[in-house]
Amino acid sequence: MKLTLGFSPCPNDTFIFDALVNNKIDTEGLEVEPVLEDVQTLNQWALEGKLDITKISYGVLPLILSRYIVLNAGGALGKGVGPLFITRNDTDLKPVEEMTIAIPGEQTTAHMLFSLAYPQARKKKFLLFSEIEDAILTGKVDAGVIIHENRFTYQEKGLLKIADLGEYWETTTSNPIPLGGIVMKRSLDVVLQRKMDSLIRKSLEYSFEHYPAVTDYVKQHAQEMSETVMRQHIDLYVNNYSLSLGVDGRSAVKKFIDIYSELHQTSVNGTDLFLENNL
Template sequence: MQEIIPLTLAHSPDSDDAFMFWALASRRVIPDGIDFRHVLADIQTLNNAAIEGLYDVSAISVHAYPYVAANYILLNMGASVGDGYGPRVVARENISQSELNGRVVGIPGGLTTAALVLKLAFPGVRTTEMSFDHVTDAVSNGEVDAGVLIHEGQITFEQMGLHLVTDLGKWWKDTTGLPLPLGANVVRKSLGEDIIEKAASAIRDSIQAGLENREAALRYAAGFGRELKAEEVDKFVGMYVNDYTLDWGETGREAVRELLGRAKASGIVDSTGEINFTG
């Protein structure tokens, strides 16, 4: 009888991640020789957990990769990439991009890719960290001058009367010509080649199954959509579960290297780490 290796699989409780892992969570996809225990946490918690090496497979921000590269390698699948769109900077007042430098901007965690791109685009901003789900309230009540929205807030901020200052994914595309690599899946190097390949294969199959059974996967994802309407869940999943999610591809991998290279050149990270992909 084949030995089943238990692995922890950590990801965020957001509709796009839920869509990706629907088939694994519902046992539509049965991994070969491994069994995943799902752990749900917000992205900044996942970044910190990866630095501590807590989980076998984890979603992280691309910004966090240099801090975990010694122990983890990037998987080729499971990426969250915005091609011409991404985290949005919003304000209570209708201010211009040129007015952003010098302002206090709420960010959803210092190691989020959103925070990194904000600093690349607007090096003069002052930032304050907070939970991602508090950013809209902080902007609305005047606690901060502006805020960076990730997850579903990107498509619902107007319902709270907030104004778009800039889309960081569009800024990145205009600046580099590349898509913006926001999130990635990493796997612990010490698991060894065989287990890593089995984990990668299971995750790829889960994403593919979600894309092939979109309605069922969307119904599951809607349970993680923070009271979003069905069409909003559909829109958000469509934004971040795309061709890059199945495989970074050469363009996606180039985008990761470009982003981390710019972070190093700007002094935001000390090193890019060894940027390798597997699976």
């Protein structure tokens, strides 16, 4: 059976899925077709139900729960891993409500965390995460929210951190930060869902066994990133929560859903969120 699997070209995702998509582990008769795209595209596709299994921002999860269920393995949660709110070093800081702020996608976790910390901010531009630093440097926006590898390089470009949005989340909720999850279509058989969940975990275990080696697959999709930054990326976003959400991870996602409901003044059915953990 062939299933489509969407994830980003970022080192944390290629590290997790390398062994699965390149048949370094026994796939137990399943054929996986990898589809690599930026997370905002994957979020949009999830809204459309385009892929069988896909990485998503938890920011879009409330909108796709009728179609997808959250798997236990492959996601990104943790502490000290949240988005950063930054601006230029040479800029006189205006009140946030007067700033034009670049956000990496409307349905992203970064957007929801920013909205939680700065509910008064209204002047937003939604850009690809890779475009945000340049937009700040060229003055197209006053400030922006950065994710992924930009966390490690923004200071080299003369940019200044205003706030750590993940730190705000952790202080406010006492939960790890739910950044991205792996979801699978509910219409697929539960036995198949469990098998895929298990294979993703095995794929990550394989990568962990061979770490800190960075494979050609990870390098191929990391563009001009140095191996040092690739490892920083992996070390930051791939952890025990990536092997399995566990009780703390599930609690964090449920809290995220509750806060989303409050911010958007809507009711989200938070039951039956997760695939039953059989690992």
